[in-house]
Amino acid sequence: MHMKLIRHLSLLLAVMLSPQQPVAAAERTPPQQPYQEWQAENFAIEKPLGGLVGDAERGRAIAGDQHRGNCLACHELPIPEEKFHGDLGPPLAGIGSRQSAGMIRLHVVDQSRFNPETVMPGFYRPPHQLNRVAPELRGTTWLTAQEIEDLVAWLVTLK
Amino acid sequence: MIKLRMPLLLLAVIPLVAVSARAEPVSGYAYLTADMQAMQDDDFGNPGMLVVEAGERLFSRPGNNGKSCASCHGEGGETLDVRQLARYPIYSEALQRPVTLRGRILMCASDRLGGPPLDYASEEALALETFVRHLARGQPVEVDVSGPMAPYHAAGEKLFHTRYGQVDIACHQCHDYYAGKHFRGQVLTQGQSNGFPGYRFTEGHVVGLQERISECLTNLRAEPYAIGSDEYRDFEIYMSARSNGLTIETPAIRY
Numbered sequence: 114m115h116m117k118l119i120r121h122l123s124l125l126l127a128v129m130l131s132p133q134q135p136v137a138a139a140e141r142t143p144p145q146q147p148y149q150e151w152q153a154e155n156f157a158i159e160k161p162l163g164g165l166v167g168d169a170e171r172g173r174a175i176a177g178d179q180h181r182g183n184c185l186a187c188h189e190l191p192i193p194e195e196k197f198h199g200d201l202g203p204p205l206a207g208i209g210s211r212q213s214a215g216m217i218r219l220h221v222v223d224q225s226r227f228n229p230e231t232v233m234p235g236f237y238r239p240p241h242q243l244n245r246v247a248p249e250l251r252g253t254t255w256l257t258a259q260e261i262e263d264l265v266a267w268l269v270t271l272k
Numbered sequence: 273m274i275k276l277r278m279p280l281l282l283l284a285v286i287p288l289v290a291v292s293a294r295a296e297p298v299s300g301y302a303y304l305t306a307d308m309q310a311m312q313d314d315d316f317g318n319p320g321m322l323v324v325e326a327g328e329r330l331f332s333r334p335g336n337n338g339k340s341c342a343s344c345h346g347e348g349g350e351t352l353d354v355r356q357l358a359r360y361p362i363y364s365e366a367l368q369r370p371v372t373l374r375g376r377i378l379m380c381a382s383d384r385l386g387g388p389p390l391d392y393a394s395e396e397a398l399a400l401e402t403f404v405r406h407l408a409r410g411q412p413v414e415v416d417v418s419g420p421m422a423p424y425h426a427a428g429e430k431l432f433h434t435r436y437g438q439v440d441i442a443c444h445q446c447h448d449y450y451a452g453k454h455f456r457g458q459v460l461t462q463g464q465s466n467g468f469p470g471y472r473f474t475e476g477h478v479v480g481l482q483e484r485i486s487e488c489l490t491n492l493r494a495e496p497y498a499i500g501s502d503e504y505r506d507f508e509i510y511m512s513a514r515s516n517g518l519t520i521e522t523p524a525i526r527y
Contacts, residue, residue: 179456186456197457201450225440232445234438245494246438255438255493 320523327403335385428510437494467524
């Protein structure tokens with residue numbers, strides 16, 4: 114068999130095994146929960162969104178799930194079973210001992226409050242502030258309020 | 273109302289990311305694995321060459337008036353000036369507006385071949401563009417954005433710096449600031465235009481620059497513009513000038 118063919122096959126395999134880019138909008142069903150208003154003060158959102166209680170285990174799953182948080186795309190996280198961790202953002206190990214829950218919540222909800230030029234998506238920015246959102250996703254946020262609280266519940270445990 | 277007070281200390285911990293902004297242009301080729309570079313360099317192994325060949329066949333297919341592109345530009349486009357091809361998008365004095373390479377090809381199909389007209393988003397138009405651009409492979413991109421092109425270039429620059437979609441990020445934030453960094457398993461490049469139309473290895477087909485921009489917009493959970501729209505024309509002008517000096521690689525292999 115040709116070496117070239119073997120090379121192409123192995124490349125193809127490598128690509129199939131590697132994680133994909135963010136999913137196309139259509140593959141995601143919009144969150145069902147209504148948007149919860151939030152307030153930031155002193156670089157923190159003290160009150161949980163909608164008064165919801167987060168679940169750390171679910172939060173860990175969301176952080177590694179490329180269809181939901183996909184935090185791994187940009188951050189190194191203590192999720193060793195996942196192979197590819199991005200390095201666009203800082204590693205998040207130890208974030209729970211460096212920052213308060215309220216500050217972590219604002220990072221996840223709207224990082225542009227800290228850095229207007231940030232590349233980190235606004236996971237819970239007010240929907241009306243977004244530009245040219247895909248029609249089937251208009252009026253929704255990337256993550257639900259419950260998903261935000263789940264993430265915060267997990268991130269605060271990263272000591 | 274959301275109140276924001278500014279503890280100055282906090283600002284100091286924000287990483288300085290702007291260091292690589294507006295750096296020298298680097299082709300997407302530089303970020304490929306050696307295997308993929310070899311695939312691009314080998315005309316027999318490069319799957320994009322199939323589309324170049326399809327375009328070459330269309331180049332000599334007669335239109336409604338019996339003429340083909342080859343009637344005016346020679347067999348295989350041998351009388352086309354490759355330096356001029358590398359200058360697209362150009363400003364047309366006759367039309368008083370900019371024209372992309374694909375747009376120019378569509379005009380020839382309608383006017384010089386007497387039709388049938390080609391749709392901007394059609395596979396045939398893409399194949400013809402791929403073939404013609406391939407003729408200029410090895411030429412440095414040389415787009416002139418002075419004079420009447422300046423406002424269109426400025427419009428494209430503005431689009432490139434606009435946040436889009438539910439993900440709410442602008443093109444320059446990934447492609448100017450973070451080239452060389454990893455987006456999960458994927459190395460980010462500067463998003464240069466010199467390889468397009470090119471073969472997308474992960475998708476298994478050839479796309480033009482405008483189709484590639486649509487893919488990033490879709491990933492941003494934004495509504496893409498229409499292929500052939502004024503917005504994409506302006507994106508193409510800005511992004512082509514941003515690639516000035518890079519060598520045309522069509523059909524490049526890209527992730």
